[in-house]
Amino acid sequence: MTLSPSEIALQVSDLEVSFVDSDGSLEVLDKISFSIARNAFVCIVGPSGGGKSTLLRAVAGLIQPKGGKVLFPGGSEGKALTGLVFQKPNLLPWRTLRDNISLPLEIDHRPDAEISSLTQEMIHLVGLEGFEKAYPHDLSGGMAQRVAIARCLVQDPEILLLDEPFGQLDALTRERMGDELLRIWNERRKTVLMVTHSISEAIFLADRVLVLTCRPARLIMDLPITLPRPRTDAMRYLPEFIEAARLLHEQLKGSNLPVC
Amino acid sequence: MNETPFSAIKIGFWQRLSRNRLLLLLLSLLLFLLIWQVLVIVLNLPGFILPSPAEVGKKFIDVFRTGLLWRHFSATLGEILLGLLFGISAATLLGYALSKSPLAERLLSPFLVGSQSIPMAAVAPLLVIWFGPGLLSKVLICSLTVFFPVLVNTLVGLRDVSPDLREVMRSLRATPAQTLRHLEIPAALPVFLGGLRVGASLSVIGAIVGELVASDRGLGFLINVGRGQYDTALVFVAVICLVVLAASLYGLVLLLENKVLSWQTWRKEV
Numbered sequence: 060m061t062l063s064p065s066e067i068a069l070q071v072s073d074l075e076v077s078f079v080d081s082d083g084s085l086e087v088l089d090k091i092s093f094s095i096a097r098n099a100f101v102c103i104v105g106p107s108g109g110g111k112s113t114l115l116r117a118v119a120g121l122i123q124p125k126g127g128k129v130l131f132p133g134g135s136e137g138k139a140l141t142g143l144v145f146q147k148p149n150l151l152p153w154r155t156l157r158d159n160i161s162l163p164l165e166i167d168h169r170p171d172a173e174i175s176s177l178t179q180e181m182i183h184l185v186g187l188e189g190f191e192k193a194y195p196h197d198l199s200g201g202m203a204q205r206v207a208i209a210r211c212l213v214q215d216p217e218i219l220l221l222d223e224p225f226g227q228l229d230a231l232t233r234e235r236m237g238d239e240l241l242r243i244w245n246e247r248r249k250t251v252l253m254v255t256h257s258i259s260e261a262i263f264l265a266d267r268v269l270v271l272t273c274r275p276a277r278l279i280m281d282l283p284i285t286l287p288r289p290r291t292d293a294m295r296y297l298p299e300f301i302e303a304a305r306l307l308h309e310q311l312k313g314s315n316l317p318v319c
Numbered sequence: 320m321n322e323t324p325f326s327a328i329k330i331g332f333w334q335r336l337s338r339n340r341l342l343l344l345l346l347s348l349l350l351f352l353l354i355w356q357v358l359v360i361v362l363n364l365p366g367f368i369l370p371s372p373a374e375v376g377k378k379f380i381d382v383f384r385t386g387l388l389w390r391h392f393s394a395t396l397g398e399i400l401l402g403l404l405f406g407i408s409a410a411t412l413l414g415y416a417l418s419k420s421p422l423a424e425r426l427l428s429p430f431l432v433g434s435q436s437i438p439m440a441a442v443a444p445l446l447v448i449w450f451g452p453g454l455l456s457k458v459l460i461c462s463l464t465v466f467f468p469v470l471v472n473t474l475v476g477l478r479d480v481s482p483d484l485r486e487v488m489r490s491l492r493a494t495p496a497q498t499l500r501h502l503e504i505p506a507a508l509p510v511f512l513g514g515l516r517v518g519a520s521l522s523v524i525g526a527i528v529g530e531l532v533a534s535d536r537g538l539g540f541l542i543n544v545g546r547g548q549y550d551t552a553l554v555f556v557a558v559i560c561l562v563v564l565a566a567s568l569y570g571l572v573l574l575l576e577n578k579v580l581s582w583q584t585w586r587k588e589v
């Protein structure tokens with residue numbers, strides 16, 4: 060499957076990242092290459108401490124790579140290209156829920172009227188009406204993470220980078236948030252690159268699942284998920300789903316332990 | 320059922336009293352003055368050793384009427400406010416600059432830590448020698464007293480800003496000025512205000528020490544005059560004014576803290 064440049068949202072080629080500190084250098088990413096089609100939903104799985112967060116931060120431009128390139132071939136000028144949702148909500152504790160979501164717009168110097176209407180729209184989208192004036196320490200983990208997602212979406216980035224966004228949630232909330240994410244993705248047509256440690260979550264959400272190895276992380280598998288959309292809970296029991304889970308599980312076990 | 324037990328009313332009264340903090344403060348003040356007055360009468364102390372509250376009160380009204388008190392009070396207040404203005408500005412600017420340059424911070428931090436232990440009372444005479452007995456030396460002493468706690472707390476506050484939140488600002492492509500406004504200032508404010516609270520009350524001491532060394536006006540000067548003339552009541556008046564001044568400054572910072580840090584609801588609960 061070859062894509063023309065205009066259909067590619069993100070192209071990562073031979074990406075190498077290493078951290079240097081007093082006792083030497085730590086190689087984290089080892090020549091990672093992949094590209095993602097516009098509007099695709101791609102999940103990354105891999106062992107903990109392997110370099111998944113590092114990969115996302117390099118794509119977001121927060122880390123200077125040692126080698127290789129991160130390209131956005133079809134990116135339109137002047138728009139937020141990437142929006143990153145961190146592993147933790149990382150909300151500003153002195154700002155209310157509403158003001159946390161409007162922060163990117165304030166930084167972007169948008170007019171007040173636009174800020175308030177876009178913010179309100181996001182609050183509605185993530186289902187947090189009525190909590191606008193709450194402070195982060197009054198929110199549950201799931202609510203805080205939804206605020207973080209809204210803060211990212213409000214910039215209307217072309218590519219959403221999600222780092223284990225549901226990591227701290229219980230299983231049921233997690234599934235519901237997954238459904239909501241799919242709904243948002245469907246409504247807003249975005250390219251999503253999401254890290255998760257749950258194989259079934261990856262299969263349920265994604266068009267493709269990438270498997271990374273332990274540090275230094277290499278890409279060892281690129282598995283297309285051909286389940287039709289919209290995805291439903293019943294699909295979790297289809298042979299296709301189970302076969303994908305088996306394949307991913309084998310790769311992860313072969314790549315080493317679930318922890319580096 | 321329709322008769323109210325007497326004890327219930329009594330408990331209600333004491334409970335209401337213990338909740339009214341202003342009333343309690345006034346009561347304890349009154350008690351203090353009473354004991355003081357009784358002590359002076361019983362021990363038959365002469366006025367130049369321990370004047371009675373009544374004498375101090377009379378003195379206060381005297382010097383207030385003649386405008387003497389206001390002249391000296393305003394002189395000291397002016398020195399303190401100017402000192403605070405310069406000291407806080409310099410400390411905040413230098414603190415921000417140092418927080419951006421780890422090397423400079425490491426070079427300077429031994430001096431900063433050391434400076435915390437310099438007694439201002441020992442430095443004040445030097446400053447008076449160098450800068451004369453006028454306004455300048457007092458303003459400098461005040462500035463220096465408030466400078467170090469504010470500088471150190473600005474540095475600590477900025478250094479402790481969460482790296483995760485810094486990364487959020489970077490991922491939102493915020494400029495340094497926007498990071499300062501939206502992240503660094505609100506994050507460092509609690510620690511900064513803590514330094515300001517200490518510095519502001521210390522600056523009152525700074526001004527007085529400077530005036531005691533050499534001056535021709537101010538509450539410190541008034542204390543010197545009272546001492547020289549065995550007018551102990553005058554010394555008391557000046558000291559009480561100083562206490563009120565220091566407490567008001569402290570209270571002002573506290574008020575500011577409660578206003579800007581209202582998002583920290585635990586502050587209200589305490």
Ligand SMILES: Nc1ncnc2c1ncn2[C@@H]1O[C@H](COP(=O)(O)OP(=O)(O)O)[C@@H](O)[C@H]1O
Binds near residue numbers: 087105106107108110
């Ligand atoms: N800023 C950093 N400086 C030094 N080492 C880091 C830094 N960030 C991550 N690492 C190291 O890189 C490795 C990969 O981390 P990370 O990308 O967070 O893994 P994952 O998200 O897959 O759990 C870990 O060993 C971690 O200690």
Ligand SMILES: [Mg+2]
Binds near residue numbers: 108146222
């Ligand atoms: Mg991670």
